[in-house]
Amino acid sequence: MLSKRIIACLDVRDGQVVKGINFEGLRNAGDPAELARRYNVEGIDELVILDVTATLEKRRTMARTVATVAKELFIPLAVGGGIASEEDAAAAVEAGADKVSINSAAVANPSLVTSLARRYGSQAVVVAIDAKLEGNRFGVYVRSGSTPTGRDAVEWAREAADRGAGEILLTSIDKDGTRSGFDLPMTAAVSRAVSIPVIASGGAGTFSHFSDVFTEGCADAALAASVFHFSEHAVSELKAHLDAQGIPVRLR
Amino acid sequence: MIVALIDYKAGNLTSVRKALAALGAEILTPDSPADLDRADAIIVPGVGHFEATAALDAGWHSAIRSRLAAGVPLLGICLGQQWLFEGSDEAPDVPGLGVFPGRCVKLDPARGLMDDRAPGARYPVPGSLKVPHVGWNALKQTTRSSRLLAGVQDEAQAYFTHSYVAPDSDATVAITEHGVPFASVVEHGLVFGAQFHPEKSGETGLKMLRNFLEVA
Numbered sequence: 526m527l528s529k530r531i532i533a534c535l536d537v538r539d540g541q542v543v544k545g546i547n548f549e550g551l552r553n554a555g556d557p558a559e560l561a562r563r564y565n566v567e568g569i570d571e572l573v574i575l576d577v578t579a580t581l582e583k584r585r586t587m588a589r590t591v592a593t594v595a596k597e598l599f600i601p602l603a604v605g606g607g608i609a610s611e612e613d614a615a616a617a618v619e620a621g622a623d624k625v626s627i628n629s630a631a632v633a634n635p636s637l638v639t640s641l642a643r644r645y646g647s648q649a650v651v652v653a654i655d656a657k658l659e660g661n662r663f664g665v666y667v668r669s670g671s672t673p674t675g676r677d678a679v680e681w682a683r684e685a686a687d688r689g690a691g692e693i694l695l696t697s698i699d700k701d702g703t704r705s706g707f708d709l710p711m712t713a714a715v716s717r718a719v720s721i722p723v724i725a726s727g728g729a730g731t732f733s734h735f736s737d738v739f740t741e742g743c744a745d746a747a748l749a750a751s752v753f754h755f756s757e758h759a760v761s762e763l764k765a766h767l768d769a770q771g772i773p774v775r776l777r
Numbered sequence: 778m779i780v781a782l783i784d785y786k787a788g789n790l791t792s793v794r795k796a797l798a799a800l801g802a803e804i805l806t807p808d809s810p811a812d813l814d815r816a817d818a819i820i821v822p823g824v825g826h827f828e829a830t831a832a833l834d835a836g837w838h839s840a841i842r843s844r845l846a847a848g849v850p851l852l853g854i855c856l857g858q859q860w861l862f863e864g865s866d867e868a869p870d871v872p873g874l875g876v877f878p879g880r881c882v883k884l885d886p887a888r889g890l891m892d893d894r895a896p897g898a899r900y901p902v903p904g905s906l907k908v909p910h911v912g913w914n915a916l917k918q919t920t921r922s923s924r925l926l927a928g929v930q931d932e933a934q935a936y937f938t939h940s941y942v943a944p945d946s947d948a949t950v951a952i953t954e955h956g957v958p959f960a961s962v963v964e965h966g967l968v969f970g971a972q973f974h975p976e977k978s979g980e981t982g983l984k985m986l987r988n989f990l991e992v993a
């Protein structure tokens with residue numbers, strides 16, 4: 526049976542991980558390659574490197590970071606943050622990314638999804654959607670959640686899938702950073718609407734939040750950043766918890 | 778050890794290249810079938826549409842078959858594994874290499890509902906099976922002996938991303954289920970295939986690539 530995936534996100538700025546620094550028991554937490562190595566040993570299923578600055582002049586730093594992390598990592602690696610064109614995607618792929626995650630640029634120019642899927646295959650194209658509850662629907666926001674688009678998350682996820690996206694990375698703006706649990710209704714609504722995998726993001730705080738999002742939330746994968754810094758063995762402990770709940774996970 | 782990595786423009790080869798380099802192999806990207814003469818082993822990687830394998834024309838087919846006859850092992854990965862069969866419903870007019878019998882078929886999302894209710898699965902069932910099949914899934918080894926799977930634990934998990942699957946045959950050495958059971962590792966003589974991506978499957982995948990290089 527297909528395992529539910531646990532994905533760790535490294536928010537990187539200027540070559541350094543910017544979340545979760547200084548937690549106890551973590552040596553050199555600012556180094557993405559070091560964190561990636563530890564997560565890999567712990568049994569993480571996949572890594573996402575998110576460039577939180579993603580300005581033009583930082584591109585080269587980013588490519589170096591990706592290359593360093595990718596060098597000794599033999600699990601899937603996705604790269605996102607400010608990827609606005611085929612050239613940006615090509616730079617990430619060339620540096621060693623298996624997948625690129627596109628967000629604002631995909632909303633502005635949906636044909637970018639199509640062209641990237643044609644060039645690299647759907648398995649390499651993740652469409653990231655940031656959304657929050659707006660009345661009776663989930664509205665899509667861009668530019669790090671600051672700008673409403675007027676689009677509906679379920680409808681946009683369907684279009685992205687039709688255009689060749691291989692996965693949807695769905696982040697709840699309402700839940701992000703709250704550690705109060707994933708947005709279960711939103712995740713379930715999008716996951717049921719598309720046939721491609723949906724990665725839930727935003728709100729992870731406890732292990733039971735993960736079991737909730739895999740059951741009630743119908744998520745195929747769950748992503749978190751700082752929650753994995755809480756203890757040295759968070760990833761393996763989380764997986765043991767999920768396994769005990771009868772949720773299929775990859776154990777090592 | 779020179780490994781020919783055949784680039785027929787079906788996806789990005791960086792990860793396979795990196796994994797082989799980590800295992801100490803020298804990588805050759807042949808421009809023409811004649812270049813295969815220098816290779817100690819041949820890998821056909823690939824993701825995407827079966828149509829892309831049309832680039833591997835009769836010249837490639839015969840060169841690969843003749844290298845096989847000369848004792849050079851061949852590994853197909855993902856789309857490359859599907860290509861080892863007779864063909865695929867995804868591009869019915871494009872012939873595969875045909876060293877394994879049968880044709881590849883599409884995973885059926887409608888099959889998911891029942892199969893996801895397997896014993897032990899207590900989570901509620903989404904509307905249907907997700908296709909493509911993306912993520913980590915178990916390799917259930919058959920009773921046939923396998924050089925590729927030597928030292929790999931039964932039910933070890935590997936990373937998949939695909940929509941079409943190869944049929945079960947006498948060559949199946951591991952089966953994976955996603956709604957339906959399908960051949961996730963095939964092996965006969967010097968021909969090996971993996972439906973998943975060993976280069977993305979952590980230690981399990983690296984072990985299998987190492988095993989393949991050892992055959993060569």
